[in-house]
Amino acid sequence: MLEYDTFELGDFPLRSGATLRGARLAYQTYGSLAPDRGNAIVYPTWYSGWHWNNEWLIGAGMALDPERYFIIVPNMLGNGLSSSPSNTPPPYDRARFPRVTVYDNVAAQHRLVTEKFGIDRLALVTGWSMGAGQTYQWAVSHPDMVARIAPFCGSSRTSVHNKVFLEGVKAALTADDAFAGGWYERQPAKGLRAAARVYAGWGFSQAFYWERLYERLGYSSLEDFLVGFWEGFFLDGRDANNLLTMLWTWQNADVGASPGFGGDTAAALGSIKARALVLPAEKDLYFPPEDEAWAVRHMPNAELRVIPGVWGHFAGFGANAEDTRFIDTALRELLAQ
Structure with a gap:
């Protein structure tokens, strides 16, 4: 793999x-x-x-x-x-x-x-x-x-609406003091976790959450899903500068x-x-x-x-x-x- x-x-x-x-x-x-x-x-x-x-x-x-x-x-x-x-x-x-x-x-x-x-x-x-x-x-x-x-x-x-969402992800990643303008020595973990929380409201639909379908994925509660799935996703080998590079690519796609x-x-x-x-x-x-x-x-x-x-x-x-x-x-x- x-x-x-x-x-x-x-x-x-x-x-x-x-x-x-x-x-x-x-x-x-x-x-x-x-x-x-x-x-x-x-x-x-x-x-x-x-x-x-x-x-x-x-x-x-x-x-x-x-x-x-x-x-x-x-x-x-x-x-x-x-x-x-x-x-x-x-x-x-x-x-x-x-x-x-x-x-x-x-x-x-x-x-x-x-x-x-x-x-x-x-x-x-x-x-x-x-x-x-x-x-x-x-x-x-x-x-x-x-x-x-x-x-x-x-x-x-x-x-345009999608670009607005991406501004939220960008702001979350860069607001962490550890980000240091992109010259960090360690990953800005608080920023990555915050970006995960922004993402969580968009990746799945309102109905997904209403029906608690995260339980089908093995999560015992909403907070378990937010931490276990979303924060885990962003902390799993992902680099903040890499994410911002791809975010710019996405935001300017046409x-x-x-x-x-x-x-x-x-x-x-x-x-x-x-x-x-x-x-x-x-x-x-x-x-x-x-x-x-x-x-x-x-x-x-x-x-x-x-x-x-x-x-x-x-x-x-x-x-x-x-x-x-x-x-x-x-x-x-x-x-x-």
């Missing part, structure tokens, strides 16, 4: 104008590449996630079956495995790590896919949350390369910012050639179905299919069997087309 490979990007220019020298992209693969290289799937990671967190949707008999497909899971820049504030030497270390866009992430992944594996056609790109944003970006950046996309619980453009579109998100979506199955969750507070319905209206070959239920954004986390079956079934149908 913890094993992975690294693709050396060398001196990697970013959209911000900075160059990340000695950049590297961590990734894991599942399955074998077919002789014609036609069975490749890219499945990017999400905010704070690592490649092994994607494995719940990969397996024998599932849509993403490694016996049939070659599945590449690239780790986002900033997640601690790929080039990040926590592992980059000076001068771009820690608080000086440069701004990274979703476009930059996909540019790095494209180099991995083409240079390392010689792949010129992808059967599918899919992903959850920020992975969904990267999925949209793949289809915009490389329209002739991507046959199908299935972004779930994510968006092509971060909404396929309309891709070269050639001048900030026109609708035009960027209209350029997508891939067959698209867009899967928002019914009660997702970050990426509500209405936002993705807007995106689908601007895409030439897209279907909206809402994941039902009360698990909110974490419908795409693999936390319950019903949502996993829904997503897996949708991917299976899309791959069959």
Whole structure:
């Protein structure tokens, strides 16, 4: 699970104008590449996630079956495995790590896919949350390369409301005196715990809490869930500067910012050639179905299919069997087309 490979990007220019020298992209693969290289799937990671967190949707008999497909899971820049504030030497270390866009992430992944594996056609790109944003970006950046996309619980453009939420996470992380402007010697634990509490009100829906579904996850009370799940999640190997780097990426995500579109998100979506199955969750507070319905209206070959239920954004986390079956079934149908 913890094993992975690294693709050396060398001196990697970013959209911000900075160059990340000695950049590297961590990734894991599942399955074998077919002789014609036609069975490749890219499945990017999400905010704070690592490649092994994607494995719940990969397996024998599932849509993403490694016996049939070659599945590449690239780790986002900033997640601690790929080039990040926590592992980059000076001068771009820690608080000086440069701004990274979703476009930059996909540019790095494209180099991995083409240079390392010689792949010129992808059967599918899919992903959850920020992975969904990267999925949209793949289809915009490389329209002739991507046959199908299935972004779930994510968006092509971060909404204003979503940006407001992220300001709360940012404020919690940086308010801890131990943060020291990003030059801390130890993790700002109070800030990480506070960020977890901010996140807790958004990751799952109001109905999830009303029905006390956290008990199905093995937590004996609300406070047990807030500490055991949420605070535990943020304290489990996550670095504050890494989180802030990925937060900036999320906050500034917009396929309309891709070269050639001048900030026109609708035009960027209209350029997508891939067959698209867009899967928002019914009660997702970050990426509500209405936002993705807007995106689908601007895409030439897209279907909206809402994941039902009360698990909110974490419908795409693999936390319950019903949502996993829904997503897996949708991917299976899309791959069959």
